[in-house]
Amino acid sequence: MNFRLPTLSIVLFLGIIYFLYTGLDKDPTLIPSPLIGKTVPDFKSTDLISGENITNKELLGKFYILNVWASWCYGCSLEHNHLMNIYKNNEIDIFGLNYKDEKNSAINWLKERGNPYKNVIVDVNGNIAIDYGVYGAPETFIINEDGVIIYKHVGPIDQSFYNKIILPLMKK
Amino acid sequence: MKKLILYYIVLLIFSNNLYAFETKKYNEIIESLRCLVCQNQSLAESDSSLAKDLRSKVKELIKNGKSSDEIYKFMSDRYTDYVLYNPPVKKSTIFLWYGPFIILAICLIFLFWKFGFKKKIHKENIIYTKNNNEEDFIQENKISNKQIILFLLFFVPIISVSIYLYSSELMRYKISHFFQSKEPVINITIQIHDSLLDKITGNEILFVYARRSSGMRVPLAINIFDVKKQKRNYNVKLDNTMYMINNQTLSSTNEVIIEARISKEKKAAASPGDYIGTSLPIVLESSNYVLLKIDSIVTSKK
Numbered sequence: 001m002n003f004r005l006p007t008l009s010i011v012l013f014l015g016i017i018y019f020l021y022t023g024l025d026k027d028p029t030l031i032p033s034p035l036i037g038k039t040v041p042d043f044k045s046t047d048l049i050s051g052e053n054i055t056n057k058e059l060l061g062k063f064y065i066l067n068v069w070a071s072w073c074y075g076c077s078l079e080h081n082h083l084m085n086i087y088k089n090n091e092i093d094i095f096g097l098n099y100k101d102e103k104n105s106a107i108n109w110l111k112e113r114g115n116p117y118k119n120v121i122v123d124v125n126g127n128i129a130i131d132y133g134v135y136g137a138p139e140t141f142i143i144n145e146d147g148v149i150i151y152k153h154v155g156p157i158d159q160s161f162y163n164k165i166i167l168p169l170m171k172k
Numbered sequence: 173m174k175k176l177i178l179y180y181i182v183l184l185i186f187s188n189n190l191y192a193f194e195t196k197k198y199n200e201i202i203e204s205l206r207c208l209v210c211q212n213q214s215l216a217e218s219d220s221s222l223a224k225d226l227r228s229k230v231k232e233l234i235k236n237g238k239s240s241d242e243i244y245k246f247m248s249d250r251y252t253d254y255v256l257y258n259p260p261v262k263k264s265t266i267f268l269w270y271g272p273f274i275i276l277a278i279c280l281i282f283l284f285w286k287f288g289f290k291k292k293i294h295k296e297n298i299i300y301t302k303n304n305n306e307e308d309f310i311q312e313n314k315i316s317n318k319q320i321i322l323f324l325l326f327f328v329p330i331i332s333v334s335i336y337l338y339s340s341e342l343m344r345y346k347i348s349h350f351f352q353s354k355e356p357v358i359n360i361t362i363q364i365h366d367s368l369l370d371k372i373t374g375n376e377i378l379f380v381y382a383r384r385s386s387g388m389r390v391p392l393a394i395n396i397f398d399v400k401k402q403k404r405n406y407n408v409k410l411d412n413t414m415y416m417i418n419n420q421t422l423s424s425t426n427e428v429i430i431e432a433r434i435s436k437e438k439k440a441a442a443s444p445g446d447y448i449g450t451s452l453p454i455v456l457e458s459s460n461y462v463l464l465k466i467d468s469i470v471t472s473k474k
Contacts, residue, residue, distance in 0.1 A: 006320055009327075016331060034252045078365075078467065100221065126225045133250035135208040135222055156467075158367050 041131035048120035066141040071109040073137040079156035087116035096120040272332035362406040365467040374401040382428040385453035446470040
């Protein structure tokens with residue numbers, strides 16, 4: 001007993017130190033989405049380009065990517081080429097959620113850089129984005145045929161996102 | 173006529189009270205929701221556009237007659253419990269709430285058991301071994317375990333209380349306000365973008381500095397680090413001691429821009445191919461928290 005007690009306290013102490021130390025490297029800004037595994041929230045909006053009404057019911061039955069973007073968003077300019085590549089591969093539809101943007105600058109952005117989106121859902125005041133738990137553009141959701149969110153990525157995507165995440169999920 | 177006036181007065185008082193009640197509820201709710209972009213601020217304090225949106229959402233929900241609990245649920249359904257400063261008691265948070273008390277209780281039980289036990293033996297020994305000094309000496313020696321026990325008695329509660337305080341974000345926030353020093357300190361979390369992370373060989377140097385948002389570009393505070401391979405986050409502190417030129421410290425201005433640059437050539441001046449992240453202008457308070465993303469590449473000489 002006399003030998004165990006100090007050893008035990010030291011082990012306990014080191015354990016606590018380790019526990020706190022591992023917390024240091026964790027990224028506090030990455031918040032897991034509680035929406036993964038749930039169906040997409042209802043929304044009613046218009047298409048950015050055609051101006052037609054669009055609701056979540058029209059997106060049902062497809063496996064698609066929902067990309068939250070805005071023309072004022074710097075990270076979106078970084079990922080745009082990768083979205084264009086995915087679009088050119090022509091294997092999966094990309095829908096855009098235009099987050100708190102001006103209509104004209106959003107349309108100009110797509111004219112300048114190309115339009116990878118099948119439809120762009122307009123969200124002027126950010127209300128739809130709140131329902132999706134968006135806390136900053138760009139964010140990318142992967143949604144399956146049942147309308148269930150199966151993946152969420154925060155921040156700009158790159159080529160490895162397509163190869164390592166989208167493709168394996170599509171094959172399932 | 174009198175009735176009408178009375179009616180209006182009653183209406184005025186009533187509507188005012190209702191308004192005051194709603195405002196109180198509104199303030200309470202936004203005080204206890206975390207701003208997700210800035211993280212060290214509540215929704216009430218933050219100026220970020222998401223915080224503004226969420227505030228107006230809270231207002232809208234109150235007007236629709238939703239209760240506080242329903243509003244908290246609305247938020248945590250979308251943004252996880254992380255958005256709540258007072259997380260609910262759940263499987264995943266039970267240790268957060270009760271862990272320190274459990275540890276404390278275990279220690280106390282252990283200590284009482286240990287102390288009581290030892291004391292008894294000691295007393296018995298005093299009677300029993302009065303004529304046997306040698307055995308008495310051995311027993312005395314064994315009780316020097318007291319030092320360890322005292323150590324545990326003070327140390328374990330301190331650790332558990334500090335973990336408890338640390339895990340309760342609101343407390344942490346309040347404490348940091350309480351101990352505010354007057355000299356500005358900038359705590360920066362630097363994040364390297366994934367696409368750049370793969371290109372880092374480990375031979376680079378990370379410069380982190382604050383400069384005036386306008387006027388002279390000389391760094392008011394600078395800190396230098398070795399870059400490690402595959403290390404994504406760096407926590408950096410800038411304060412008044414890290415000046416380059418005398419009298420040009422963080423205290424000499426109230427608005428700064430933070431820049432972080434990964435230099436391959438290990439040079440103080442930016443050169444093409446360096447990775448850089450620049451913050452928006454920051455109004456300095458005594459303690460500041462900044463999240464800085466290194467996400468672009470220097471293309472030409474500035």
